[in-house]
Amino acid sequence: MISEKTISRLTNYQTLLRQQQSMGTSHIFSHQLADLARVTPAQVRRDLMVIGYSGNPRTGYHVGDLQESLMQFFAFSTGIPTVLVGVGSLGRALLSYFMTGRSNIRILAAFDTDPVKTGRSISGCRVHPMTRLRETVADLTVTCGLITVPGTEAQKVVDALIASGIHGFVNFAPVRLKVPPTVFVENLDVTSSIEKAAFFARSYSLKTQEEQTHE
Amino acid sequence: MISEKTISRLTNYQTLLRQQQSMGTSHIFSHQLADLARVTPAQVRRDLMVIGYSGNPRTGYHVGDLQESLMQFFAFSTGIPTVLVGVGSLGRALLSYFMTGRSNIRILAAFDTDPVKTGRSISGCRVHPMTRLRETVADLTVTCGLITVPGTEAQKVVDALIASGIHGFVNFAPVRLKVPPTVFVENLDVTSSIEKAAFFARSYSLKTQEEQTHE
DNA sequence: TTCACGCTGTGACAAATTTCACAGCTAGAC
DNA sequence: GTCTAGCTGTGAAATTTGTCACAGCGTGAA
Ligand SMILES: NC(=O)c1ccc[n+]([C@@H]2O[C@H](COP(=O)([O-])OP(=O)(O)OC[C@H]3O[C@@H](n4cnc5c(N)ncnc54)[C@H](O)[C@@H]3O)[C@@H](O)[C@H]2O)c1
Ligand SMILES: NC(=O)c1ccc[n+]([C@@H]2O[C@H](COP(=O)([O-])OP(=O)(O)OC[C@H]3O[C@@H](n4cnc5c(N)ncnc54)[C@H](O)[C@@H]3O)[C@@H](O)[C@H]2O)c1
Numbered sequence A, B: 001m002i003s004e005k006t007i008s009r010l011t012n013y014q015t016l017l018r019q020q021q022s023m024g025t026s027h028i029f030s031h032q033l034a035d036l037a038r039v040t041p042a043q044v045r046r047d048l049m050v051i052g053y054s055g056n057p058r059t060g061y062h063v064g065d066l067q068e069s070l071m072q073f074f075a076f077s078t079g080i081p082t083v084l085v086g087v088g089s090l091g092r093a094l095l096s097y098f099m100t101g102r103s104n105i106r107i108l109a110a111f112d113t114d115p116v117k118t119g120r121s122i123s124g125c126r127v128h129p130m131t132r133l134r135e136t137v138a139d140l141t142v143t144c145g146l147i148t149v150p151g152t153e154a155q156k157v158v159d160a161l162i163a164s165g166i167h168g169f170v171n172f173a174p175v176r177l178k179v180p181p182t183v184f185v186e187n188l189d190v191t192s193s194i195e196k197a198a199f200f201a202r203s204y205s206l207k208t209q210e211e212q213t214h215e
Numbered sequence C: 001t002t003c004a005c006g007c008t009g010t011g012a013c014a015a016a017t018t019t020c021a022c023a024g025c026t027a028g029a030c
Numbered sequence D: 001g002t003c004t005a006g007c008t009g010t011g012a013a014a015t016t017t018g019t020c021a022c023a024g025c026g027t028g029a030a
Helices: A004-022 A030-037 A041-051 A063-074 A089-099 A130-138 A151-163 A190-214 B004-022 B030-037 B041-051 B063-074 B089-099 B130-138 B151-163 B190-214
Strands: A080-085 A105-112 A125-129 A144-147 A168-171 A184-187 B080-085 B105-112 B125-129 B144-147 B168-171 B184-187
Touching: A004 A030, A004 A041, A004 A063, A004 B190, A030 A041, A041 A063, A063 B190, A080 A089, A080 A130, A080 A151, A080 B190, A089 A105, A089 B089, A105 A130, A105 B190, A125 A130, A130 A151, A144 A151, A144 B190, A151 A168, A168 B190, A184 B190, A190 B004, A190 B063, A190 B080, A190 B105, A190 B144, A190 B168, A190 B184, B004 B030, B004 B041, B004 B063, B030 B041, B041 B063, B080 B089, B080 B130, B080 B151, B089 B105, B105 B130, B125 B130, B130 B151, B144 B151, B151 B168
Parallel strands: A080 A105, A080 A144, A105 A125, A144 A168, A168 A184, B080 B105, B080 B144, B105 B125, B144 B168, B168 B184
Antiparallel strands: none
16 A cells, blocks of 8 residues: 555656756756655655656666656546536636646536526636536546535535545545545645644744754 | 644644534543544544643543643634735635634735735735835734745745744745745645545545455 | 776665553442 | 443554665766
């Protein structure tokens, strides 16, 4: 079994490699990739073991080949098909970002209960009423659902999407969803992240003050 | 030293306890809180050790007292003062969400380089030009900076905020920032999270198919 | 051709994190 | 008062995650 952390780092390497390739880098050493990703060289080498790509002791990793191996490992060569539920302020921000495709993520359709929002397109993405979820999703082989509805609605929305056959979610609502073990949920709780940053900010800034006092 | 994971869970407990209290719950057992947070009861008890609050074997934890202890541990009784840099589509979504304060997070000011956006208020938050960053932040004792500028700009923005004395950041740009060890950065990379969810979605759905075949 | 340098791949080790399991306690029953 | 069921707090074990360190290899130099 392969850990979440490893997957996160591997997707990060993918992004960094794409950048490097566009800058004309043809080969890269583990310590260089490590610097970019802010991890140790040993970590990079260990992570790359799991995808089975081998580098060369003298020239390092071939950027193009490594990208190819990563692509194959993730099997996302044609982009990641997703749907978004909840076309509020956050939903619209995500649509405007991902519909002007700078990434390999494709938002194929959006859904909302509000009749004011349905029937038209936002940032080039069609917004459907929730009643049409099942039939629309069935046609699309969607890999991942983006949940941007209020917290109170999130559970029923995810239940409906699971019933339509989706196994992966990114949940922006500040609630822990209840899902079967065959479904993966990545929670992106902005509030929680700010609280975390604030906690460490305080503790780091206290540490800094102490050190200054001791000198 | 206390780990990031523990802090994340503790902030989550805080949110859940707030909800429980508003529902009239006066006491809660570790296994109940664990169910809500989707962790094990032992995990809850171990986490609560670090804040020094003790429960009662017969009645569990007193919701009000525990919240009080958490408040004191995090020292955020007056809310978390933040500033936001980059009033684009994502920045505006965050402003509209946090300025209609449902949480303890306060966005005290926003900044942008675009003269079209500066000088006015968005969702009740004043948007300043970047040139006024230093003086404005100096007046405010800000704990956390929210970075919602394009990836290419993120490093210079964070450098400027660090120079103004901010030690904590939530970074939405898809780049790894370079910061001194006295500064904490929480990266919220939406693209990366979707890729992660898509990877596990696929592997879970393959597993499901296999099991069905084996039967 | 031979050598030496500096990298990769990986077994072994170390650290961090989670879970186990149980002593000790406490409120209610009787 | 005494007993007991079922919780908490916490050492110790287990598991997960990251690092070390070095054998082995490929390349360019001589
Ligand atoms: N906006 C932010 O920056 C921000 C920040 C942190 C967290 N969040 C979270 O993200 C979620 C969305 O936030 P928002 O600010 O976009 O809210 P919003 O109120 O602007 O939008 C919510 C949208 O969901 C739709 N909706 C409601 N119930 C629905 C249902 N059952 N099915 C389908 N659609 C439904 C509404 O019609 C609306 O368009 C919330 O859970 C919020 O807590 C948002
Ligand atoms: N919008 C989304 O849903 C989304 C999703 C994933 C990631 N992101 C990331 O979040 C960031 C912002 O995204 P966005 O969609 O809001 O972009 P945007 O282009 O809509 O907004 C960026 C804002 O930053 C301002 N800006 C540019 N350079 C600046 C500087 N040096 N100092 C201060 N302000 C500056 C611009 O004027 C603009 O208002 C980007 O890094 C993007 O990759 C956004």
